[in-house]
Amino acid sequence: MTVTGNRFRSYIAVFLLPATAIYTMFLIYPLLGSLGLSLQETVGQGGQTQFVGFANFRRLLTNENWAPGFWNALGNNVYFFVIHSLVQNPIGLLLASLLTAGKLRGQNSYRTALFMPTMLSVVIVGFIWQLILSPIWGVAEGFLGALGLENWFKPWLGLRESALTALSLISVWQFYGIPMMLFYTGLIGIPDELIESAYVDGASGWKIFWRLKFPLILPVLGIVTVLTFVGNFNAFDLIYTTQGTLAGPDFSTDILGTYFFRVFFGHQLQLGNPTMGATVATMMFLIILAGVLTYMFAWRRRVETYEM
């Protein structure tokens, strides 16, 4: 007995109202508001704005005072994402397949311990790694020394050419748990009979993994990638905590989140600018939207045809 019919039923509105009201007021309205602000410019002292069309975007993408900073942040952000995809996914897949290989003793304890870093605050993780990599404390240097590699040690976070890679790897250390858990879920979802019959046919574990299991969990790779993408193009805390507002050295670790923060609030070298801040946020919105839509249409469709 489903309640149907077209007459207005007030209880439906009552159930929906509180959530919809808060969600609309504090999420949808600000999102639209920010998109709207990106088309305006502050005039005069009172903070009034006037409509200027796409002038802010033109300025952000081409003006010599804005464009280099924006493209630098975008490029760094793409690099940040690429390192995540290349390192985080294989580690996640390896750990998930080890956790699901046969009846493993201590499986749950391993899972709990391995997922732990993901629960910590990015701020705390950033600080801890800053201490470990610090030449003053010398923990990392000591480790390399024990392996006879003390010459390899460098203050990675302080060097222009290595800071962004080091930060990407710190972030990977924190978040490999997410692909691990999602791959794990995909792997335990594969029916046992399927795997057993492959064993009976004499296939090796290696072959079973690549020929049978991997294609079946391929859709998970899409979800993982889109989650990583959204997370990376929205990141801020790690860079802000370890490198400061200026994303040093020499802006080499600046990503869109820190660039947005600087443009919006200003910093030592420049006043804050809300409408340009909104413009940067809108670019981030468009990038994230493009990623999500690519996943929803292109990837999903391809994987579906592949499965058939």
Added chain:
Amino acid sequence: MKIAHDVRSVRRRRIGRAVTHLILLGFVLLAAFPVILVFMNAFKARRAIFSAPLALPTRETFSLVGFETVFSRSNFPIYYLNSVTVVVVAIGFVVFFGAMAAWALSEYTFKGNRFMSIYLAIGIMIPIRIGTVSILRLMVALGLVNTLWSLIFVYTAQGLALTIFILSQFMAQVPRDLKDAARVDGASEYRIFGIVLPVVRPALATVAVFTMIPIWNDLWFPLILAPSGRTKTVILGAQEFLGQFVSDWNSVLAALSLAIIPVLALYLVFSRQLIVGLTKGALKQ
């Protein structure tokens, strides 16, 4: 011949298992080491922190001077109270309002149901940070800057999207008989919602844990909406303290420990719930 083959395959499987444990233990060590290192050294005197960072505190090296500085020079108790208030109230809103909306979407067929489902799902993929400029203006207009309410509303809005999405799926699985029996007895729709809510309690708990962690860990909104001394959360308080006391290693390590302990404790208590929720939620997609 057959037996020789079996012996070899048993041995191979045993080696394979040992390698599996070895790799997993290696990664566990990599995951736990930084945290253990911080805890260990938080209880040591400055000299011992530097001379033997990998040693456990001994009777000679044991010291609480870092914690003393943290408690005398910052307001960690207030930060804890702020964080707990924000998390508890926001979770309460997210779970209760989210359950109401999820119930409406999963139980009733009405015009606009599909639209509302999609509308409320936008926030799953689009991060609320994108709207920061307007959120700050809104909070200024509402007079909520530097209040915990600003954080509570933002986190509630952010948490609702995924919560409604997950809970609708759980509520759709509640057996019809239960609801129909109540309807035949003439129960109001509100009453039926009250009957269904305890049935999906595990899902509510999962969603609560799920929403809690990012709220506790966030730096962005406390930094922008509520940076005043009275409204700082633990993470913002720790971040500023760490920045100021960068060279006072005892205090830095103590502050880090204080910021980690609550999340770690919560995680260890709820890890089963969290992981089950994560796996279920993922399977649904």
